[in-house]
Amino acid sequence: MDRPMPPGWDHAPSATCAQVGEHALIRWITARLATAPSADLLVDVGDDAAVVVPRRNHVDVLTTDVLVDGVHFTRAFSDARDVGHRALHVNLSDVAAMGAEPRWALLSLGLPPDLEARWVAELIDGLVDAATALRVRLIGGNISRSPVLFADVTVSGAAKPRHVLRRSGARVGDELYVSGEVGAAAAGLAWLQWQATAGDAAAGSMHDDTIAAAVTRFRRPEARVALGIQVGRNKAASACMDTSDGLADALRQLATASGVGMRIEAGALPRAAGLASVAAATGADAETLAWSGGEDYELLFAVPRRSRRRFAHATTRKGLPPVTRIGVCTKDADVCIVDQEGRVQPVPGGFEHFGGRG
Amino acid sequence: MDRPMPPGWDHAPSATCAQVGEHALIRWITARLATAPSADLLVDVGDDAAVVVPRRNHVDVLTTDVLVDGVHFTRAFSDARDVGHRALHVNLSDVAAMGAEPRWALLSLGLPPDLEARWVAELIDGLVDAATALRVRLIGGNISRSPVLFADVTVSGAAKPRHVLRRSGARVGDELYVSGEVGAAAAGLAWLQWQATAGDAAAGSMHDDTIAAAVTRFRRPEARVALGIQVGRNKAASACMDTSDGLADALRQLATASGVGMRIEAGALPRAAGLASVAAATGADAETLAWSGGEDYELLFAVPRRSRRRFAHATTRKGLPPVTRIGVCTKDADVCIVDQEGRVQPVPGGFEHFGGRG
Numbered sequence: 001m002d003r004p005m006p007p008g009w010d011h012a013p014s015a016t017c018a019q020v021g022e023h024a025l026i027r028w029i030t031a032r033l034a035t036a037p038s039a040d041l042l043v044d045v046g047d048d049a050a051v052v053v054p055r056r057n058h059v060d061v062l063t064t065d066v067l068v069d070g071v072h073f074t075r076a077f078s079d080a081r082d083v084g085h086r087a088l089h090v091n092l093s094d095v096a097a098m099g100a101e102p103r104w105a106l107l108s109l110g111l112p113p114d115l116e117a118r119w120v121a122e123l124i125d126g127l128v129d130a131a132t133a134l135r136v137r138l139i140g141g142n143i144s145r146s147p148v149l150f151a152d153v154t155v156s157g158a159a160k161p162r163h164v165l166r167r168s169g170a171r172v173g174d175e176l177y178v179s180g181e182v183g184a185a186a187a188g189l190a191w192l193q194w195q196a197t198a199g200d201a202a203a204g205s206m207h208d209d210t211i212a213a214a215v216t217r218f219r220r221p222e223a224r225v226a227l228g229i230q231v232g233r234n235k236a237a238s239a240c241m242d243t244s245d246g247l248a249d250a251l252r253q254l255a256t257a258s259g260v261g262m263r264i265e266a267g268a269l270p271r272a273a274g275l276a277s278v279a280a281a282t283g284a285d286a287e288t289l290a291w292s293g294g295e296d297y298e299l300l301f302a303v304p305r306r307s308r309r310r311f312a313h314a315t316t317r318k319g320l321p322p323v324t325r326i327g328v329c330t331k332d333a334d335v336c337i338v339d340q341e342g343r344v345q346p347v348p349g350g351f352e353h354f355g356g357r358g
Numbered sequence: 359m360d361r362p363m364p365p366g367w368d369h370a371p372s373a374t375c376a377q378v379g380e381h382a383l384i385r386w387i388t389a390r391l392a393t394a395p396s397a398d399l400l401v402d403v404g405d406d407a408a409v410v411v412p413r414r415n416h417v418d419v420l421t422t423d424v425l426v427d428g429v430h431f432t433r434a435f436s437d438a439r440d441v442g443h444r445a446l447h448v449n450l451s452d453v454a455a456m457g458a459e460p461r462w463a464l465l466s467l468g469l470p471p472d473l474e475a476r477w478v479a480e481l482i483d484g485l486v487d488a489a490t491a492l493r494v495r496l497i498g499g500n501i502s503r504s505p506v507l508f509a510d511v512t513v514s515g516a517a518k519p520r521h522v523l524r525r526s527g528a529r530v531g532d533e534l535y536v537s538g539e540v541g542a543a544a545a546g547l548a549w550l551q552w553q554a555t556a557g558d559a560a561a562g563s564m565h566d567d568t569i570a571a572a573v574t575r576f577r578r579p580e581a582r583v584a585l586g587i588q589v590g591r592n593k594a595a596s597a598c599m600d601t602s603d604g605l606a607d608a609l610r611q612l613a614t615a616s617g618v619g620m621r622i623e624a625g626a627l628p629r630a631a632g633l634a635s636v637a638a639a640t641g642a643d644a645e646t647l648a649w650s651g652g653e654d655y656e657l658l659f660a661v662p663r664r665s666r667r668r669f670a671h672a673t674t675r676k677g678l679p680p681v682t683r684i685g686v687c688t689k690d691a692d693v694c695i696v697d698q699e700g701r702v703q704p705v706p707g708g709f710e711h712f713g714g715r716g
Contacts, residue, residue, distance in 0.1 A: 042417055042519060042522065043456070043522065043524060046525075046615065047456070047524055047525050047526075047599075047615075048421065048451075048452040048453075048455035048456055048525070048598075048599050048600055049419045049420055049421035049452045049453055049455070049456045049458070049515075050419070050420045050421070051417050051418070051419050051420075051456065051458075051517070051519075051522055052417060052418050052420065053417050053418075053519075054412030054416075054417070054418055058412075059400055059409050059410060059411050059412070060409070060410050060411075060412055060418060060514070061407045061408070061409050062407060062408045062409075062410065062462065062464060062497065062498060062512075062514065063406065063407035063408070063464070063498060064422075064464045064465075064466045064498065064499055064500060064510070064512055065466070065500050066466045066468065066500065066502050066510065068468055068502055068503070068504045068505075070505065071502065071503050071504060071505075072502070093406075094406040094407045095406075095407055097406035097407070098401070098405070098406055098407045098409060100407070100409075104420065106420060106421070106422040106512060107422075108422045108423070108424045108466075108510045110424065110426060110508065139420065140420060140421060140422065141422055142422060142423050142424065144424050144426055144429065144430070145426070145429050146426045146429060146506060146508065147426075147428065147429075147505070147506045148504060148505045148506050150468065150504065150508070152422070152424065152466045152510045154420075154422055154464060154512040156418070156420065156514075157407075159409070161400060161409075161411075164400065164401065164409055166401060166405055167404075167405050167406070168405075240406075241405075241406050242406055257404070257405075
């Protein structure tokens with residue numbers, strides 16, 4: 001496996017966190033972060049706390065989310081840079097879902113003493129690269145000993161108050177749109193899990209580009225940052241949330257928060273290209289992956305009919321992912337799916353972080 | 359043990375997190391948080407992220423710190439409310455050390471599925487009580503499954519830019535002050551550890567009030583929030599940091615950040631009243647606890663001589679802890695201690711989170 005050394009990392013490749021030590025790790029991280037001074041950053045890493053200047057006439061958007069080894073990732077399927085990238089993007093996705101621009105990140109790392117220190121440096125490397133690409137700065141955090149590896153990230157963003165997108169703003173008649181495609185990350189994970197048990201026999205299938213894309217989507221999700229900002233600025237949506245726990249979960253949560261029902265056209269779902277290939281190769285159920293598979297980090301929007309053209313205008317800018325209309329908000333009490341034959345069924349259950357799928 | 363039921367908690371006392379489930383836990387937490395609306399809180403818990411209004415002409419102060427079960431606390435020595443209180447205060451201390459007023463908190467909880475759910479409710483109860491007492495609001499966070507229990511808190515505060523206290527502002531000749539007393543928390547912990555091994559034989563010593571106070575200081579540290587804000591507002595200090603990793607560590611870090619040496623008078627140290635009793639009972643070394651014991655969350659200030667009166671004025675307000683002058687910043691390269699006989703020795707080593715005491 002290609003593992004370029006993180007810039008400036010000069011410890012023995014197999015040295016553990018305990019051997020390198022907290023202070024040396026923090027020194028390396030601080031050096032890795034060193035970038036141009038910013039007028040908005042009064043106190044950077046190295047003090048008791050970071051100090052930043054809020055953006056004028058904007059509000060602060062704050063969120064925190066954690067990746068725990070063995071729960072949200074395994075080191076068998078994701079390398080350290082993937083984990084760093086993802087730890088940031090799961091938070092960027094929440095900020096994007098509010099229509100806000102992410103600005104600052106804090107990182108709280110829990111590290112087993114016997115973990116390779118180089119692995120930690122690679123995680124930081126992946127996180128900082130992901131942050132730099134979106135002009136987000138890592139401005140603080142802490143390193144702690146822990147029996148299990150975890151990376152807890154907090155992101156702070158900014159939006160004008162009138163541009164903030166809530167979950168609760170959808171009204172009866174509003175149309176529902178989802179960005180990108182659904183089920184890609186779940187398909188990628190299903191393929192990795194199958195490959196791990198099937199061994200060499202599985203290697204051939206990887207030549208399928210759609211599977212490779214699904215695996216990448218799982219390993220390095222791309223939060224829809226620019227899209228969330230655009231839609232917020234154009235005031236083109238009445239509600240928004242991300243699909244981190246799957247589309248079905250997002251639909252139900254947005255419906256509950258807004259006090260509406262929903263009618264979703266099954267045929268309209270922008271299913272990930274890799275779903276069919278993964279289902280064929282592994283025997284996984286493509287529909288379950290599409291509706292209930294998490295980790296896509298797409299955005300779900302409710303759009304008033306009168307804002308349809310404005311929404312189309314905001315979402316067709318260069319570089320933005322496609323958006324697809326998948327249904328409408330109703331005055332019913334539940335979220336239902338209508339298939340191509342007109343049959344109606346309730347939306348499948350979602351993810352419970354303790355209990356598996358309910 | 360007296361364990362009042364958290365308000366509104368109606369699950370079976372022995373129900374686990376897995377049995378109660380993530381959604382029910384979040385519903386209970388949301389109900390527990392419900393307080394008066396605030397014009398500064400545009401979006402509260404329950405959306406993708408929280409949205410708050412920055413204070414006019416103030417900067418944002420951001421910090422994050424985690425408590426991991428078995429590393430930063432053990433359930434044998436701290437109850438759930440203690441852990442919730444402490445998870446908040448370790449962060450409040452960082453905000454106070456910047457001279458800022460804490461405003462908002464986020465909580466990322468990692469929970470083993472077999473942990474008693476009531477324990478989690480009690481932790482939240484302790485954290486919310488501690489927050490309410492200081493007019494801080496818990497506005498978001500997440501709950502995740504984890505093989506080890508952890509509570510990661512982020513706090514955001516506000517300060518006027520010119521009131522921000524940094525570590526790096528101390529100059530040669532500035533005097534050093536520490537708040538409260540040193541070694542209390544370490545003495546409390548040493549006593550609990552000794553009691554756990556000594557068993558019933560230890561029970562008698564607890565009648566000593568100074569030991570009881572040390573144990574309370576360990577279990578429920580009180581960040582010096584009002585003191586930090588006062589000193590910041592009065593621009594009476596050139597530098598500040600908290601003593602979370604012990605006084606010796608704080609001295610060395612502040613000296614390094616400011617590019618000065620220090621000369622500390624051993625006799626001046628405001629040693630905790632419980633230190634002698636704990637040392638006598640347990641055989642622990644009182645001096646090691648006083649210099650290197652962590653978890654005190656006192657504030658260390660550097661004060662220019664010309665600001666001495668202003669500092670005295672700012673720190674003698676009602677309700678603030680005492681501050682004690684312990685030494686002076688020098689042009690030497692190191693931090694040294696002078697004892698009552700005039701002997702000079704280097705300050706003892708500090709805490710490395712992976713490697714024990716260095």
